[in-house]
Amino acid sequence: MSESSFIQRSVVVTGGSRGIGKAVVERFLAEGHKVAALGPSGKAPEGALGIACDVSDADQIDAAFAQVEQAHGPAEILVANAGITKDTLILRMSDADFDNVLQVNLGGAFRCARRAVKSMLRARWGRIIFTGSVVGLYGSAGQVNYAATKSALIGVARSLTREVGGRGITANVVAPGFIETDMTADLPAEVIAKYQASIPAGRLGGADEVAAAIAFLAGQQAGYISGAVIPVDGGLGMGH
């Protein structure tokens, strides 16, 4: 596809203030798109529209998407990336630990996709990318809640593909391995060393490497890829 066929899109990234989401926002901005970053802090990289929004609240999502529509037009690309962890072994995991992670990681992704799909159906074009995780299929001790949300996103993307795939809309999951962000910054050095030893690439990944896969799936040329899980994990999950 030639450069002259570039189409500027309205992009929404949840959790776009930091880490992987921030790299995604910066990548889309660099490509020339209009980008909104949604998150509790309302912070966004320079050049993006920052909107305060907790994805566990449907009303806040509705208001945020309305603001995007005003500023940039209806969302054409949604990157449902917001995610939290509340790690502990199952015997110590409270109902609140379980429910909170589900509400943000899975409920938030569902609510944003439901809101975004409305206008995508009208446009007969859309790209939805969920940030999953290698642990969604690999499993992870101490992350029953988190891993459950990440494998569930695959079911969401595949069901969406069956519902709206005939209308020019794709839904995929990008499954990062260990990426250097705030989420992994607190891990003890020995835990990081252990993980690193099991990653064929021999290193942790960069947020920009995840952003590159997401940008590819969001592109015009990825229109025939849907319901896929794309690992960005240095070979850790071996493609599952």
Ligand code: NDP
């Ligand atoms: P960070 O902890 O660096 O950033 C989390 C982001 O999520 C922030 O932008 C934060 O916004 C936002 N967020 C938190 N809670 C909410 C909420 N209730 N509503 C909306 N936004 C919220 O995370 P990462 O960049 O590391 O992770 C991003 C995604 O990638 C997550 O889904 C995570 O599960 C996944 N992932 C990360 C991996 C890693 O190794 N880092 C590996 C595999 C997957 P604010 O700044 O406003 O609080």
